[in-house]
Amino acid sequence: MTNAKRTPAGEALSSLILDLFRLNSLLFTSGDRLVAGLGLTSARWQILGAIVATERPQPVAWLARDLGAARQNVQRIVNDLERDGLVTFETNPHHRRAQLVVLTEKGQQAFDAAMRLQLPWVNGLADGLSMKDIEAMNRVVSTLRGRLENGEESDQRT
Numbered sequence: 001m002t003n004a005k006r007t008p009a010g011e012a013l014s015s016l017i018l019d020l021f022r023l024n025s026l027l028f029t030s031g032d033r034l035v036a037g038l039g040l041t042s043a044r045w046q047i048l049g050a051i052v053a054t055e056r057p058q059p060v061a062w063l064a065r066d067l068g069a070a071r072q073n074v075q076r077i078v079n080d081l082e083r084d085g086l087v088t089f090e091t092n093p094h095h096r097r098a099q100l101v102v103l104t105e106k107g108q109q110a111f112d113a114a115m116r117l118q119l120p121w122v123n124g125l126a127d128g129l130s131m132k133d134i135e136a137m138n139r140v141v142s143t144l145r146g147r148l149e150n151g152e153e154s155d156q157r158t
Contacts, residue, residue: 013144020141034121035114039084047077048103048111051087057100059092068149086110 006014031042040048050063058066064074078101081087086107089099103111126134146152 016140030121034117038110038113038117040110040114043077044081044086045111045114047074047081048086048107048114051101051103051107052111057090057102059095059098059100061098063101068145081107 028042031045035041035045046067047063050067051058054063054066060075060078061071063078064071067074078087082089085104088102088104090102092098092100
């Protein structure tokens, strides 16, 4: 056992990480309530958003990568969305087994309805927060995400 201690920045970041875990849970719970009347959950809404954000249809593995999620979890949700007529699968000309996920008209309507509900909700959450603070938090989160995605986190265990 070493006497290693967190740096002041490491201590502050540890506290922030715990708050981000709590925030993530609260965001999913709040999102679930927000879109429940549309037959969606936060997870389904998130997948629909990932599909909408792509320039062209993508296979499940690519959607999972873009979301930073496990492919199996995304596949399960996409299968549910397909069962409910919100997405369909199309043949991928580049890979026989990795079908492309395509939003249906019903899926687009569900996503658009969710975004209409999100508008007053997100504006209310943002009320009283300064753009400077939001932009600073966005920079910190983006930097941390980039470091983790690129394997740049340092391993100080020796």
